[in-house]
Amino acid sequence: MNHWRSRVLCLCAWGAAMAAHAGSLTVKMVDSQGHPISDGVATIDRAYKPSAPSTHYVDQKNETFIPYVEVVHPGDSVVFRNSDSTRHHVYTFSPLGAFQFILSPGESSPPVALNRAGVIAVGCNIHDHMIAYLVVATDFAEVTTQNGQAHFDDLSPGHYTVTVWHPQLWPGRPPISAAVDVPAEGATQELAFTLKLMPDPRHFVDREHLDY
Template structure:
């Protein structure tokens, strides 16, 4: 019993030491009017922890792709499903992944494997205001919430380059980036970004009624 107790104590101490060597980084995004910006992709220059490939789902409701922006990793797949009462023609001309599916109500597409990093714009040939973006990245990345927040926990201490991208930034502009030091314990100072965004290309649909 004493031997097992010693082992458990060692595991506990090791786990506590590892936790003490992990910091937190919180990022916020607002627009030029001071409003929170959701759907911004925050990336830090650290590779994702090894994980099995996963399948992501992009739905179509109220003639809108949900989510608007989806972060994926090389080797992941995406499936499009139609939860509307009308037909959709989903397509992408991206050299990273060209595809098209005609989906009747209730149908789902075959999985599309995405094994190259980059940004893939997705549209609907029937409803022009429908658009979504698949961001395939090897870096640790998150999409900001409606409150414009993203939080990275369990980061090893060190200096990180943080980048932000949003589909409504002016085309051709490089993503804004900043360098921040994450401490061995606790949180780095909150990192704010202010973005100058173009109008939402999806039109005037009532986003508050959409489930995302």
């Protein structure tokens, strides 16, 4: 019994030591006026090793995909739900894996397995203003919230490269990244990016197919 208790105490002490030496990183995204940017993806070069695949849900409500941007990892699945009173035709022609589903109100699609890394743009073939993005990442990645921030916790102290992406970045530009050193002892490092974005395409409502 004493031997068992000693092992538990050792494990607890090891866990506490690891937590004490883990650092945190906050990534901030703002526009040229300093306004926070939501729905940006911050990726840190630390391989993601899940214990099991996850199922993600993308809803369709008020003729809008929710969320606009979803981070998934290879092996995960996504299910599309129609919470509207109108029919939707979810589709993508992405080379990472094409699919399409016609969903009546209240229906959900079968799970779609996502096995290749990259960005998948998803639309509605009935309502052109509806668009969403699935970011399939092999590294740790987080989506910025309304305050324009993404957080990474329990990072081992060291040198990292952070790459940021947003669906409204101007095409043809090189990737945006920066290096950062994450300290130990529970300290939080901050890294800020200023992005120039195109107008939000979801604001261009497809009047022709309203209430289809």
